[in-house]
Amino acid sequence: MFDKFIGVIPLVPLLPLIGAAINGFVSFRGWRPARSFVHAVACGSIGISFLITLGAFFHFVGLPPEAREMTLTLWPWIYLGAVHADVAFLIDPLSLTMMLVISGVGSVIHIYATGYMAHDKDYPRFFAYLNLFCFAMLLLVMGSNLFMMFIGWEGVGLCSYLLIGFWYEHKPNAAAGMKAFVVNRIGDWGFLIGVLLLFWTLFQLGHPTVTFTEIREQAPLLVGHAWGGVAVVTLVCLFLFVGATGKSAQIPLYVWLPDAMAGPTPVSALIHAATMVTAGVYMIARLNFLFSLSPVAQTVITTVGFSTALFAATIGFAQNDIKKVLAYSTVSQLGFMFGAMGVMAYTAGIFHLVTHAFFKACLFLGSGSVIHGMSGEQDMRKMGGLKKYMPKTFLTFILATLAIAGIFPFAGFFSKDEILWKTFSAGYYFQWILGVVAALGTAIYMFRLIGMTFLGNLHEETGGEKPHHPHESPASMTIPLMILAGLSIVGGFLGFPESLGRLFGLHHSNLIEGWLSPLFHHGVEEGGELGVPIAEYLLMFFSLAVAVGGSYIGYLFYTTRRDIPEKIVARIRPLYQVVVNKYYVDEIYDAIFVKNLLRLNQGMNLFDQKVIDGLVNASGLVVRIFSWISGFLDKYLVDGLVNLVAEATLASGRNLRKIQTGRIQNYLYVAVGGLVVAILYKFL
Amino acid sequence: MIALPLFGFFALLTVGSALIVSFSRSIVYSGFALLGTFFGAAGFYLFLSSDFVAVTQVLIYVGGVLVLILFAIMLTNKIEDATTSNPSLNRIAGAVLTFVLFLFLVGILSGTDWVVQDEEKFASMVTPIGNALLSSYLLPFEVISIALLAALLGAVVLVRREVR
Amino acid sequence: MPTINHYLMVTALVFCLGLYNVVTRKSAVGLLIGVELILNAAAVNFVAFAHFNGNDVAGSIFAIFIIVLAAAEAVVALAIVVAIFQQYHDIDTTKATLLKG
Numbered sequence: 013m014f015d016k017f018i019g020v021i022p023l024v025p026l027l028p029l030i031g032a033a034i035n036g037f038v039s040f041r042g043w044r045p046a047r048s049f050v051h052a053v054a055c056g057s058i059g060i061s062f063l064i065t066l067g068a069f070f071h072f073v074g075l076p077p078e079a080r081e082m083t084l085t086l087w088p089w090i091y092l093g094a095v096h097a098d099v100a101f102l103i104d105p106l107s108l109t110m111m112l113v114i115s116g117v118g119s120v121i122h123i124y125a126t127g128y129m130a131h132d133k134d135y136p137r138f139f140a141y142l143n144l145f146c147f148a149m150l151l152l153v154m155g156s157n158l159f160m161m162f163i164g165w166e167g168v169g170l171c172s173y174l175l176i177g178f179w180y181e182h183k184p185n186a187a188a189g190m191k192a193f194v195v196n197r198i199g200d201w202g203f204l205i206g207v208l209l210l211f212w213t214l215f216q217l218g219h220p221t222v223t224f225t226e227i228r229e230q231a232p233l234l235v236g237h238a239w240g241g242v243a244v245v246t247l248v249c250l251f252l253f254v255g256a257t258g259k260s261a262q263i264p265l266y267v268w269l270p271d272a273m274a275g276p277t278p279v280s281a282l283i284h285a286a287t288m289v290t291a292g293v294y295m296i297a298r299l300n301f302l303f304s305l306s307p308v309a310q311t312v313i314t315t316v317g318f319s320t321a322l323f324a325a326t327i328g329f330a331q332n333d334i335k336k337v338l339a340y341s342t343v344s345q346l347g348f349m350f351g352a353m354g355v356m357a358y359t360a361g362i363f364h365l366v367t368h369a370f371f372k373a374c375l376f377l378g379s380g381s382v383i384h385g386m387s388g389e390q391d392m393r394k395m396g397g398l399k400k401y402m403p404k405t406f407l408t409f410i411l412a413t414l415a416i417a418g419i420f421p422f423a424g425f426f427s428k429d430e431i432l433w434k435t436f437s438a439g440y441y442f443q444w445i446l447g448v449v450a451a452l453g454t455a456i457y458m459f460r461l462i463g464m465t466f467l468g469n470l471h472e473e474t475g476g477e478k479p480h481h482p483h484e485s486p487a488s489m490t491i492p493l494m495i496l497a498g499l500s501i502v503g504g505f506l507g508f509p510e511s512l513g514r515l516f517g518l519h520h521s522n523l524i525e526g527w528l529s530p531l532f533h534h535g536v537e538e539g540g541e542l543g544v545p546i547a548e549y550l551l552m553f554f555s556l557a558v559a560v561g562g563s564y565i566g567y568l569f570y571t572t573r574r575d576i577p578e579k580i581v582a583r584i585r586p587l588y589q590v591v592v593n594k595y596y597v598d599e600i601y602d603a604i605f606v607k608n609l610l611r612l613n614q615g616m617n618l619f620d621q622k623v624i625d626g627l628v629n630a631s632g633l634v635v636r637i638f639s640w641i642s643g644f645l646d647k648y649l650v651d652g653l654v655n656l657v658a659e660a661t662l663a664s665g666r667n668l669r670k671i672q673t674g675r676i677q678n679y680l681y682v683a684v685g686g687l688v689v690a691i692l693y694k695f696l
Numbered sequence: 697m698i699a700l701p702l703f704g705f706f707a708l709l710t711v712g713s714a715l716i717v718s719f720s721r722s723i724v725y726s727g728f729a730l731l732g733t734f735f736g737a738a739g740f741y742l743f744l745s746s747d748f749v750a751v752t753q754v755l756i757y758v759g760g761v762l763v764l765i766l767f768a769i770m771l772t773n774k775i776e777d778a779t780t781s782n783p784s785l786n787r788i789a790g791a792v793l794t795f796v797l798f799l800f801l802v803g804i805l806s807g808t809d810w811v812v813q814d815e816e817k818f819a820s821m822v823t824p825i826g827n828a829l830l831s832s833y834l835l836p837f838e839v840i841s842i843a844l845l846a847a848l849l850g851a852v853v854l855v856r857r858e859v860r
Numbered sequence: 861m862p863t864i865n866h867y868l869m870v871t872a873l874v875f876c877l878g879l880y881n882v883v884t885r886k887s888a889v890g891l892l893i894g895v896e897l898i899l900n901a902a903a904v905n906f907v908a909f910a911h912f913n914g915n916d917v918a919g920s921i922f923a924i925f926i927i928v929l930a931a932a933e934a935v936v937a938l939a940i941v942v943a944i945f946q947q948y949h950d951i952d953t954t955k956a957t958l959l960k961g
Contacts, residue, residue, distance in 0.1 A: 676891070
């Protein structure tokens with residue numbers, strides 16, 4: 013009954029594009045239609061996309077696992093020799109999952125934005141960008157070949173730039189957009205090199221292709237090919253991973269994401285938490301057959317991922333801007349996803365991607381609601397006690413916080429535990445420790461956020477400044493919050509671990525594993541299917557203990573015992589300063605790259621001034637010396653001879669300047685005349 | 697055989713309009729007569745089995761360059777004197793010079809025994825051109841794209857008014 | 861069928877007419893029109909030679925490059941013409957003689 017939806021799947025990306033075109037046109041012409049028209053177009057287009065996706069999803073669920081892959085070819089695109097790339101969509105469980113997240117969470121955030129952006133004068137422009145982003149992101153996940161993915165990849169980067177700098181009148185916002193764009197370009201450079209290297213190698217092997225399904229078939233051929241002593245697969249994977257670090261904000265290219273919080277909060281929720289930043293994770297999952305071939309790349313990815321998770325979590329402790337905390341938290345959670353990708357736990361990574369989209373979007377939207385209620389205030393030190401003013405926001409926020417902290421039975425527990433368990437069982441113990449510490453940190457800084465924002469007393473916090481008058485947000489903002497909070501609660505049961513499921517007599521309780529694993533059939537095999545997996549239970553309780561402990565510490569430190577963190581900070585003040593300043597990474601990059609580029613510029617200028625001008629001056633000096641000598645000789649030689657020469661020069665100059673008429677025709681006569689003479693000379 | 701008369705028609709069109717271009721007193725007539733030459737050349741391309749070049753000729757020359765030239769004429773002449781504003785100088789000297797050159801060219805052309813393949817081939821050139829542009833001629837292709845970009849920017853820089 | 865000499869004769873004529881145009885016109889735009897004639901003649905020659913040499917693709921490629929370069933040239937030259945017109949309110953090449961010695 014759902015098969016009708018398959019044929020209309022091309023509408024899924026097309027509808028947001030049409031919505032973007034309509035609102036973009038309206039905005040471009042400077043029209044001010046009723047707000048209801050604008051958000052009817054925007055929310056309607058993405059909402060219908062979501063319904064179509066849902067229909068297609070149900071159709072696919074009804075199919076046997078082997079049949080859950082189809083390519084919808086719209087039209088042929090690039091046909092060059094042996095290379096074929098169509099405008100085609102690859103629909104399989106992975107892309108369907110991503111489409112559901114993008115259009116589903118996207119719809120909710122669109123609805124939220126109608127409330128959040130209600131007072132903005134550029135209402136149509138905002139929704140045009142938002143819809144355009146959805147289009148590009150859907151293109152990225154649905155494209156059946158690397159070229160289409162690349163177009164989506166660049167498209168989401170563009171939309172991210174446009175939306176970060178949405179309030180471009182304020183200069184730091186425009187600068188943040190620029191920073192995001194430039195840093196992303198560095199990553200995109202790596203991505204493009206990776207794609208071209210892959211294509212070139214396949215070309216050498218006689219199977220040039222860019223289509224995912226064909227690359228999957230050809231991937232085993234790549235084994236054993238080296239390039240400069242390094243396996244080609246490893247090179248390709250590492251270059252692709254450079255692209256992923258740019259787009260998904262991993263070390264060393266994460267610096268743009270915290271600055272990207274300059275954009276409107278719905279943008280932060282949609283682009284910089286739920287969807288775009290997960291593009292790197294999706295890319296690795298899509299090309300898992302390549303990454304599975306390269307243990308070196310896997311180790312690099314896991315290490316970078318978990319290091320980022322811990323690194324960003326520690327920075328999160330010391331931030332006072334509510335959105336900055338969430339930004340570093342996003343970087344940290346993305347690190348977990350990459351960690352999972354690196355240990356070939358692709359399902360776990362995608363699972364965490366989905367749950368993270370739910371609870372992080374909820375957290376961001378909640379923070380937006382707080383900012384809205386506090387009339388634009390983002391500094392947590394000026395908040396506090398908001399619990400009684402904004403009960404709905406508080407309730408949803410606390411649910412999402414429990415989810416991200418990894419408390420049973422909320423969504424984050426299942427996904428994060430799955431990742432840590434897979435890492436541990438794959439033997440990456442060092443990375444596992446990093447991950448556990450990061451998970452502890454996550455719980456602490458999230459409850460610090462709760463404590464500083466919602467608990468305590470508002471007026472005590474403002475410290476005598478003019479008090480804010482916080483108010484609860486309208487229903488258009490709280491209902492999306494409730495939807496996302498609900499998903500944060502139940503989302504985890506999509507991936508209910510098999511080992512726990514058996515306790516309740518359930519088989520195949522891990523729905524997402526069964527849904528996605530046919531794609532990743534060479535992933536980590538389920539270890540210890542028989543018997544009671546003691547180790548897994550132990551680790552599960554361990555991570556739960558870590559989460560609960562961290563939450564309690566965070567709650568304690570930032571509500572009742574605020575003196576403890578102050579004492580700790582006083583004890584380790586130099587270290588604290590380093591953390592507050594985000595390890596000075598921005599400053600280091602500034603000193604190493606930005607300054608040096610500017611210095612190179614200045615050096616060029618200096619070279620021009622000193623060396624070139626010096627040469628000119630030196631030659632001037634030489635001329636002066638010679639003229640002095642000639643003047644000396646002049647005094648003693650016969651003036652008449654000199655005068656004669658001078659006269660002759662002047663006369664010839666007077667006569668020769670007549671040739672320089674400045675008329676192009678005269679020159680042409682001479683040129684053509686010369687040609688005629690040349691022909692005469694040759695043939696006569 | 698229809699080929700030769702058709703060729704004659706195109707030749708007449710080309711040369712006739714080129715004559716109008718060269719000897720008309722009105723620059724507007726010159727500009728419009730250029731249309732005939734361009735179409736004649738497009739006809740030649742078709743005769744020479746270069747279908748793609750023929751289409752390009754019409755698109756770029758007629759659609760682009762000619763329109764541009766007409767724009768320039770309109771922009772740089774006052775509307776009232778646009779009809780009689782293509783003055784010439786040194787007509788006699790120019791005519792003599794070019795006529796001598798033409799004679800030489802004809803002499804060379806008729807005196808040379810061109811190496812020509814016995815059998816003429818006629819086939820669509822679109823696919824070979826596409827493949828050649830992206831394989832053996834890739835570098836010139838890229839260079840020319842940069843040249844076009846530079847020309848575009850240069851034109852913008854040249855004609856914009858100073859912004860203060 | 862027309863032979864190669866037919867093409868060469870016609871293009872030689874067009875070439876010379878273009879040259880005549882270039883050497884006699886005073887107006888900068890008129891001069892440019894002459895250049896277009898010359899370029900067209902050259903391009904047809906390239907294609908003609910290639911065609912009678914086994915329908916080689918090189919001739920067409922050269923013609924395309926010539927067309928593109930002619931377009932670029934026209935753009936820049938006409939921009940210069942417009943700039944000159946803004947400066948002198950005239951496009952007579954005999955009057956724009958700033959570089960005269």
